[in-house]
Amino acid sequence: MYTAGSSPQSVAVGDFNNDDQLDIVVVNGEGNNIGVFLGYDNGYFANQMVYSTGSDPRHVAVGDFNNDTQLDIVVVNYIDNNISVLLGYGNGSFTSQTTYSTGIGALYVALGDFNNDTRLDIVVVNTNDNNISVFLGYGNGSFANQITFATGSSPQSVAVGDFNNDNRMDVVVLNHDDNNVGVLLGYGNGSFVNQITSSTSSGPRIVVASDFNNDNQLDIVVTYYFDTSIGVFLGCGNGSFSKPFTYLTGSYVFHIAVGDFNTDNQLDIVVTHNSEENIGVLLGYGNASFANQITYAFPRSPFYVSVGDFNSDARLDIVVTDSMEKNVGVLLHYARASLGKEIIFAVGSGARIQHIGVADFNSDAIQDIVVVNYGTNNIGVLLGHGDGSFLEQTTFSTGSMSNPYSIVIGSFNNDDYLDFAVANHGTKNVDMLLGDGTGAFARQIPYGRRLDFAPSIIAAGDFNKDGQSDIVVAYNDLDHIDILVTYNTGTFRNQATYSTGSYPLSVATGDFNNDMRLDIVVTNLYDGTVSILLGYGNSSFANQIIYSTGSLPIKVAVADVNNDNQLDILVIYSGSDVGVLLGYGNGSFANKTTYATGIWPSDIVVGDFNQDTQLDIAVLNSYNATLSILLGFGNGSFANQITYSPGSNPSFIAIGDFNNDTRLDIVLINSNDSTVSLLLGFGNGSFTNRDIDASSSIPNFVDVGDFNNDNQLDIVLVKSNESIVSVLLGYGNGSFANQITSSGSFDTLSLNVADFNNDTQLDIVIVNYQHNSVGILLGYGNGSFADQITYSTGSYPVSAAVGDFNNDTQPDIIVVNSYDNNVCVFTGDFNRIFVYQNTLTTGKGSLPRSFIIADFNDDTHMDIGVVNSGTNNVGIFLGYSNGSFANQMTYPSGSSPWSIAVGDFNNDTRPDIVVANSDDDNIGLLLGYGNGSFAKQITYSTGFSSQPYSIAVGDFNNDTLLDIIVTNYGTNNIVVFLGYGDSTFADPKAFSVGFGSSPFSVVVGDFNNDKKLDFVVANYDSDSLKVLLQSC
Incomplete structure (x- = not known):
């Protein structure tokens, strides 16, 4: 409970200080003010900040009235017959109120754009005047004077929506004394037709609009003063409604709100029972019918209700005002972990599943599964339906006799779609399959040397901070691991x-x-x-x-x-x-x-040479050896040329700021005297000439770019007579280092610069006139280039x-x-490959079995954790961010550790490690100190002769604390350890996965979109997958 002011009335929800946490605003009726409670991410709130309103404020709404992306507040003041508008600063504070007159007895307020000008307007119910007031917003926080529209007798509340599907906002009003609901259809210009009425039960009080039967037509739900029920009116899509469906509530309902409280994607209803000291929840079936209400005790007098996710757990919570006790109560949604429905999938005869992974492969926000089929030389993708069921697998070949053994999911080509790396035991290579976001994957042609040994286990991480995943590989019966980095050759x-x-x-x-x-x-x-x-x-x-x-x-x-x-x-x-x-x-x-221009112009560039924000033209004139500058007027016309004499027979030109003075300079080639001229711009359309030493040979073409990533412009030249490409690295002051040369071609006639392989290093393309080809020279980022890759032209x-x-x-x-x-x-197009980088030694007889990638020493660099089954320890390799690592540090584990996972099990924000010790029938927890070192393991039994093989972590009971799941190969079950957040766990719960199944791998994910983590288990002997869905 949180203390509000005197007689708290209405409550609304919004993020008032832009911290991505929901806050609350409460109307304090007898205090003539509102209270703003700023929320924390754990469901708690700061004490209220109070802002004055008019007399007897009754209802509040939240919206952005001045288009500054900050939430503002509007309050109706019953006695003063006006509304108060308080503009938000975006930090949780608000301006003083600005008031606008309403009719008599302003009681309820709602928001909408009634004149289709993209600015929020306000509608207010005037209960004593039997009308509504519409205030059209100007979009700057101010509003036009009210326009009134007649309703029935004693209107009580109002809701807004498009009830006749004409893309114009309409209004629905409850007329208390007439026992009906009135619909005022909007013209889209701020005016409305006369109301159309439908009968209700006695004394309609509160109305809310939403779609309760999933037909894309707005419906309404109504509460009553004199009836212990609520009525659901289904919208016909033309502004009229069906007769109401009635649902008993057991006592009179004061207020109502709508939300999905059980995460089944169907709307539910919450009501307050002011006289019974409880609230009621009616779970919806999505067809406009509802289950019997479930009641929850609430102290004294629950009054107004609103909903929101106040503790960032993706579940709706409830906030209720208590008019008698001057309080605001927040009820947080609670969930427990339990397994219910299980689904079994066969993946094909002889598949011999070796590994599984979970992610969203087709961009539908639904979790999918990938399996490695050792026996059929492919991987299988099972796309999820979002209800815990899956399509039959689609297979993607990994090559003949490849015998894929392990898979890892990563981003190997920077396209925002998930890709696969597959360790092929039979062909001794690592395959790359690039995803396109639809669930399809394209196998890349393996390039480079085969691995010396058959890979067994792989993991992915960005070890060199280039924004794309790299690979770490382990081998059966070997005592080292290899690091492979991704590279795009740009085809x-x-x-x-x-x-x-x-x-x-x-x-x-x-x-x-x-x-x-x-x-x-x-x-x-x-x-x-x-x-x-x-x-x-x-x-x-x-x-x-x-x-x-x-x-x-x-x-x-x-x-x-x-x-x-x-x-x-x-x-x-x-x-x-x-x-x-x-x-x-x-x-x-x-x-x-x-x-x-001059005579025989040979090249042209466009730029703003006099800093007037208008584009100018520079033209090289080869015959009379001049440079023409034509200053632009910005209307498509140009002044007469200004000429400069840079050198003999100038032929090609490029522009850039070579001395970092924010003024454009010009670089050009003088063919006859084999020089390069740099004309430094004064910013007024004039230049000073400086020659650059470009060696003795004749340069043919010129372009500019930053070829060594130092943020200074460099110059690239093509010298056809020497078949070289020459780069002059700029110092940023108009001077350049000696040239760096790379192989080119003797017949080059064109030069362009771009990054063709997306490695953030500039490359060049040249046209080879006599060879009928173009050549791509990939840049190394230091001013030099790889040998050209050629493609035939015409x-x-x-x-x-x-x-x-x-x-x-x-x-x-x-x-x-x-x-x-x-x-x-x-x-x-891309042509991604994995390139060997370096080898890490895990120790003689170590036999590494499984990896985890994490930052164990809080230096923002990815580190590697490995379980060494031969030496019964955990090895830690701390990364240096350039793809290299420190020597291994080891920590004792149990006997024959087979799997490893990482998580924060004691809530100290430092990564810990959990290991499945197969021969000891337990898991071992190694708490991290945050500096790359770990405490001695703490063990938890997985059961006699259980042989734990695979381990995964997640929050399985939605208490924000990490839990652990283990597959027991020997006892054909999985075991769940629910964590207390202090490195201890509740007694384990075991779930059978079938006699003779031999589960060896487990992953977690939400497969039915109920915001609860489910499990998928791969079974070796039954060659199947089993999906276990949490039921509550």
């Missing part, structure tokens, strides 16, 4: 080609028709045109649309140069100008406007661009094939 699927004009030369990408899909623009040299290919978002494109540009278009760029949020096209020609084609945003373009490719053409977040490539008069698209 591309087969090309698709699309026709262009004659001799296509340059390509760029952008969304030209605002459909959120990338499109392509290509210059056609001999036709004097550009081709627009609109993308479908699946790596395919529509046929080209052609726009005339003028003679011999050389290069194209894309930008929004007139600030209309539509992409425009800029083209340079072999003569002496640049053309601007303004886009309409539908894939079409205006006629070009031209601006003078004839004589001349340029390329990078974009995501199928919206899969993976970079794709488009290549211009000049002799074929087409472009080809390469769709990027």
Whole structure:
């Protein structure tokens, strides 16, 4: 109980201080105020904070009235005939009240958007005026004056909803003296039709709207002054209701609320019995019928009721005001652990199940199961229905004679979908199967060396903090474990080609028709045109649309140069100008406007060179060796060129801020004198020239990027005559380190930068003109690159661009094939593999059997715990976050430890370890000190000749304390240890899984969505799965 003010009336629930814990607001009627109780996550609340209202406040509602994402409060004041609005600050405190006049006898309040302006409005019942007041909100916390609408006689309460499915909010009112319910259908503009009435029992009091029969039509439930029952009126979806279904409550009901109290996804009802000192719960069946009420004692005078999850256990609790004792009572939902229904699944003849796992594999928020079928060389996925039953398994091959032995679930390709790693005993490798979120998995082609030994057990963890799971592997009868890390080689699927004009030369990408899909623009040299290919978002494109540009278009760029949020096209020609084609945003373009440049422009870039937030143009002119800067006005037009003389025969250009002064600089190649010029920008459209030493050979192409992840821009150059790629690492002050070289190609004609394998290291793609190929050079993150991986193109490719053409977040490539008069698209894909990293020794004769991954020393780095069955101990390897580990520390276990799990069993926030000691018939608990070391084990018996094999942990009775479940191979049962939270446990409860079943593996999950953990057990001798569902 919590002390409120004098005569607490209505109560409402919301998170008033943005801590993700529900708080309470209570109307203190005789105190002329409200009390706000801020909630803690354990179901307890701070003392109330009091805020003044008007005289005799009766009812309260909560909503966001000023669109600041903070909850506000509205209260009806009966004597003052007004409402009080208190705006929330989001920290649990509120402004002083602002009042708005109502009719006479304001009694009840509800909220809704009655004029479809996305702003909350207020409706108030005026019991003495026989009407309702509607206050239309302005969205800033203030409201228009009331508009009134007639009701019946002595209206008592109001509810809001769309009762006729026209997407407009309606109002339902209880008319006490008329013994009916009135529905006022909304027009969606803040006004309503005259009420339509339906008869009720004597003295209707409180109404709540919800869908009690799951037909997607709003229903209502009504309480009465003079009847010991409640009435459920089913909505017809047209604003009318059926005759009521009556449910006896045994005594008069004062107030009512609705929620799912038994987590069966069906709405239940809670009522307060003011005269009987109890509350009643009626559990719903989902068809508008309800079980007989269950009553719960409540001191003195339960008055108003509301519901919410006050202790963060995913179960609805109840809050009740006590009008006589000046209190607020909170009733927390309680659940006990017990096993009920069991379901058995056969997984196929000769499957020889070796391992099981549980997770949601098809993104439906329902737990599924995966099994390892050693005998049939596959894994099986059983998708759950959410009621404890499963589809028949779908199998995925692990390869001929693979004999899969163990599986681990992880995220190996950073796509938010769960994947599998499978230890194949027969083929001595670890398979990777990547999930797509639908329950399907694609097997990756194993790459690299086979393991030297047959793997038996694997576990997953992110040992090097790269955001993706790595693997630890153990082997039968060996005394070491191996660490394997994931790597994506970045592959591309087969090309698709699309026709262009004659001799296509340059390509760029952008969304030209605002459909959120990338499109392509290509210059056609001999036709004097550009081709627009609109993308479908699946790596395919529509046929080209052609726009005339003028003679011999050389290069194209894309930008929004007139600030209309539509992409425009800029083209340079072999003569002496640049053309601007303004886009309409539908894939079409205006006629070009031209601006003078130097002679024979060779390259173009777009950027804001004078920091006026308008895009400008930079053009290289190869014939007269100049750089033209055309400053933009932001309306699609440009000033006359300003020219600079950077060097001899400038040919290719890139831009970036190389000296960290927030001003754009320019880097360009001077082909004739084999130099690289850096023009540092002053931010006003002017530049100063600085030459960069790029060695003796002629650079052909230039681009920029951060190739060593130091947050400083670097320069990459292609030097075709030496067949190298050269990187100049930037110091961030406009100077650069000596070049780092990697192998390239002698016929490169294009250079682009992207991360093709999603390793956060920049890679490059080059076009090999004479080899008819593109080459991918994967970056190592230090300025050097792996040897190129090549993919065949069409004839004589001349340029390329990078974009995501199928919206899969993976970079794709488009290549211009000049002799074929087409472009080809390469769709990027993953090719994940596991790469050996290092070996950890577990000790001579140790025979490691099982792993657990956790942070045992609180340094945010993943550590490894392993049970060594040969030396009867637990080994701890503390991780360094780079994939390496300290030497093993060992702690004695029992005899032949077979399985290990981790959890906090004494509530000290430090991870502890529990081990199944197979030959000792017990489990051993090793309490952690939080520094990577552990206390001596405490043992608990699992039964005579039980041979415990597998162990799992979870909160099985929803008391927020960790419990343990063990499979006993020898006695064909499972044993549950319910924890007290102090490292001790209640006497174990045993549950049989069948004679001769030999259970050897167990996992836990909520398989029927009742917020209770269930168990799935793999049985070796019966070659089956058994799912055991908790019943209460």
